Amino acid sequence: MDIARAVEVSCSSDGMNSIVDHAIDHHLFYMHRARQIMIRRLLPPADRILDLGGANSPLYCMGYTHAFSHLVMVDLPPDERHEYYRDVQVESPSGSVLIHYGDMTELDAFERESFDLVWSGQSIEHVPVEAARRMCAGAMRVLRPGGRFCLDTPNRTLTYIHTRDWHGGFIHPDHKYEYRAPELRELVEQAGFEVLSEVGICEMPETVRTNNFHYSDFVLGNVLTDRVDEAYLLYLDCRKPG
Incomplete structure (x- = not known):
C-alpha cells in the first residue's frame, strides 16, 4: 500500500474506527x-x-x-536497572555527551550552578518520595540562577482509574510513587522552584467523564492540554529564582 492510499484509509471512517478499536494494542x-x-x-x-x-x-x-554543548545523563548501571531498560545505546549528532552511572537523587558529583537545564523524563516516579525530594534539591543546587527544571511523570488521578480494575497498583512494576498534579507542584515548590507552567499530556476526556478507563482517549484526546488533571501524564516547567 502506497503512502497516499494509507493516508486515505486511515482518514476514512472505517480506518479511524479500526485505529480506535485497536488503541489498547498501541x-x-x-x-x-x-x-x-x-x-x-x-x-x-x-x-x-x-x-x-x-x-x-x-x-x-x-x-x-x-543545540547544546554539553549533556550529562545520570542513570543506574545496566545491571541495576529493571530488565526493560538494561540495553543502553548513546549516539549524539552534536555536542558532548556523557553517561554518569550513579543515583539521580544524589548529585553531589556535579558542581553548584553548573547546568542551564535539568530534565527528568519519566523518572521521578521510579524513586520513593523522600528520594524525589533529594532529587529536586539536587537539581536546585546544580542549576544556575534562572535555570530550568522540567519533568514529566504519570498522573495518578488517571493511572488510578487505569489500574483500579487491572491490578490495583502502579502502571509499571518499577514505579515507587505516582503523583497527582497538586502533589508534584508542592514537591518542586518545597525545593524552592517557581512553577512557570503545567501541561497535561494525553488528554483522557471519556475516562474522566465516565470514571472508567477508555484506551480510545489515546487516539481521540488532545496530545497537550491545559487541563492537567484530565491528562494521563503531567509536565512541569520550573525555574530556579535569581
Missing part, C-alpha cells in the same frame, strides 16, 4: 509520540543539560530541537 506508541511532541514544543533551549534517568531515551532522540 497506546504505548501513542503515549511515546505525545511525549516527543511535548519535548519538541515545550522544553526550553539550554547549553548545558543534566538528564536524570534518561540514558535509554536521550533528549536528542526524543525530538529536542535545540
Whole structure:
C-alpha cells in the first residue's frame, strides 16, 4: 500500500474506527509520540543539560530541537536497572555527551550552578518520595540562577482509574510513587522552584467523564492540554529564582 492510499484509509471512517478499536494494542506508541511532541514544543533551549534517568531515551532522540554543548545523563548501571531498560545505546549528532552511572537523587558529583537545564523524563516516579525530594534539591543546587527544571511523570488521578480494575497498583512494576498534579507542584515548590507552567499530556476526556478507563482517549484526546488533571501524564516547567 502506497503512502497516499494509507493516508486515505486511515482518514476514512472505517480506518479511524479500526485505529480506535485497536488503541489498547498501541497506546504505548501513542503515549511515546505525545511525549516527543511535548519535548519538541515545550522544553526550553539550554547549553548545558543534566538528564536524570534518561540514558535509554536521550533528549536528542526524543525530538529536542535545540543545540547544546554539553549533556550529562545520570542513570543506574545496566545491571541495576529493571530488565526493560538494561540495553543502553548513546549516539549524539552534536555536542558532548556523557553517561554518569550513579543515583539521580544524589548529585553531589556535579558542581553548584553548573547546568542551564535539568530534565527528568519519566523518572521521578521510579524513586520513593523522600528520594524525589533529594532529587529536586539536587537539581536546585546544580542549576544556575534562572535555570530550568522540567519533568514529566504519570498522573495518578488517571493511572488510578487505569489500574483500579487491572491490578490495583502502579502502571509499571518499577514505579515507587505516582503523583497527582497538586502533589508534584508542592514537591518542586518545597525545593524552592517557581512553577512557570503545567501541561497535561494525553488528554483522557471519556475516562474522566465516565470514571472508567477508555484506551480510545489515546487516539481521540488532545496530545497537550491545559487541563492537567484530565491528562494521563503531567509536565512541569520550573525555574530556579535569581
